[in-house]
Amino acid sequence: MxxxxxxxxxxxxxxxxxxxxxxxxxxxxxxxxxxxxxxxxxxxxxxxxxxxxxxxxxxxxxxxxxxxxxxxxxxxxxxxxxxxxxxxxxxxxxxxxxxxxxxxxxxxxxxxxxxxxxxxxxxxxxxxxxxxxxxxxxxxxxxxxxNVPAFVLQLDQAVKTPKWGTIRADIAFGGVFYALVDVQQIGLSIVPDNARALAEAGIEIKALLKQQVTVAHPEIAGLDEIAYVMFRDHDADGAVRTCTTLKPGRVDRSPCGTGSSANLAVLHARGLVKTGDSRISRSIIGGTFRAEMIGEAAVGNLKAVLPRITGEAxxxxxxxxxxxxxxxxxxxxxxxxxxxxxxxxxxx
Known part of the structure; x- marks a missing residue:
């Protein structure tokens, strides 16, 4: 072709x-x-x-x-x-x-x-x-x-970085693999003025992850790379503030459905959500999706959650x-x- x-x-x-x-x-x-x-x-x-x-x-x-x-x-x-x-x-x-x-x-x-x-x-x-x-x-x-079952590969994975020392990332799958990073670790907040700095930090961390962390989906061949770094924070109303970074250097304008699914798996693994619970994901520009855990599942020998993401287009x-x-x-x-x-x- x-x-x-x-x-x-x-x-x-x-x-x-x-x-x-x-x-x-x-x-x-x-x-x-x-x-x-x-x-x-x-x-x-x-x-x-x-x-x-x-x-x-x-x-x-x-x-x-x-x-x-x-x-x-x-x-x-x-x-x-x-x-x-x-x-x-x-x-x-x-x-x-x-x-x-x-x-x-x-x-x-x-x-x-x-x-x-x-x-x-x-x-x-x-x-x-x-x-x-x-x-x-x-x-x-x-x-x-x-969404497809979301699961955690690793909580608090250590990632060595030249700029921020050793940071921690949760490695989880929500349709693609994510590294979920609490944004305070890189000294930034998730606000529009920081979009460029967040994007560049995310791309830099993604490159470091490629050298330091190996991932593989237990059941689907070819899904074997961390696609995105998603920074996260917590808003006063309990919402999760999200900022997914994409190559070559930009941030997701939306609250990110697959990233929110991956984060739901992390919250479940930490005992913070159970079936029937939901969380609001809020983007860098204030848009929202709802991420709800509708059940449990298994992927290979890994525990997984069944996420439901609701949003508008x-x-x-x-x-x-x-x-x-x-x-x-x-x-x-x-x-x-x-x-x-x-x-x-x-x-x-």
Whole structure:
């Protein structure tokens, strides 16, 4: 598959979940080889990343956004499938993007909306995701995701850093692997003015983790890296303040569904939540998701929690991306003035 074999254009719906942009490719994308969505994601990551680069880099994209590739499901119990395309790679799952995808499917009529609740089942590289959309007057008011089981690999993992000495991180899975770091350890607070400093710290810690910590999902081959560092703090009202950092150097605008799921597993492992309990996750700009523990499970020989994440997304437009094989920037580019000093890592 090369660029000239694509259709002439891609159609995307423009969607955001609590300020985090999660565009959805609804038509025009090429066939991606693979029997499962995991196979297809691995194909994008290891064989042909031309579509991902086309839609996630300048001049067609900017740093603070994600593009979701909508696909037919590969399993009979799913309504649709998607892969999360970001500037560093294709990822298996994202809560905010899942909320964007469900909202786009329902409000565009691609999945029939049933009021007051529509159940949508999504085939992802991390497993089957069941979403319940609260709908009224043709609008998707909120989406609750029953995420894949979340579990802890290590509490208080020591990480040696040149800048902050030895810090502690909880290593947990919530759809992808996270390192959850109490933000006080790096001398910052989670406020908008610190977004750049938090982003750069998170990317620096992620690189150190790669050298010092090995992870592997007990049941899913290929899920073997810490995808994100999420800083956390506690607000006075009991909410968890979250700040997920993404390559090459930005922060999640949303409260982060998979990160909130991973943190729920940590809270359970520490005896702080039980089935039926919930926590509000609040983002750097004040948006909120609700993370609820709806049950217990096991992944391999590890204890796990079943997380339900509830949030809201808005469809704010549509766009068509035209593909021209003689475009000199068909592979895209990224510059450090907006993408941050670690921009070179995107080709690493």
């Amino acid at each position: 090369h660029v000239h074999m694509w259709n002439d254009s891609l159609e995307l719906l423009l969607v955001h979940a609590q300020g985090e942009i999660g565009k959805v490719i609804v038509s025009g994308a090429p066939e991606i080889p693979g029997a499962t969505i995991l196979d297809k994601m691995n194909h994008i990551n290891s064989v042909d990343d031309s579509l991902r680069r086309f839609v996630t880099f300048e001049p067609r994209a900017h740093v603070a956004m994600t593009v979701n590739l909508l696909l037919p499901p590969t399993r009979p119990d799913a309504d649709a499938a998607f892969i999360v395309l970001q500037a560093d790679k294709a990822h298996p799952m994202s809560g905010s993007n899942c909320i964007c995808v469900v909202t786009a499917l329902l409000e565009s009529g691609r999945v029939k909306m049933v009021e007051p609740e529509t159940v949508v089942k999504l085939d992802t590289a991390a497993g089957l995701i069941t979403a319940r959309a609260h709908c009224k007057h043709g609008r998707c008011l909120s989406v609750s995701l029953d 808005w469809v704010y437009g549509r766009e068509e991306l035209r593909i021209d094989s003689v475009d000199p920037f068909v592979k895209g580019f990224a510059l450090s003035d907006t993408w941050g000093p670690q921009v070179g890592e995107l080709d690493g």
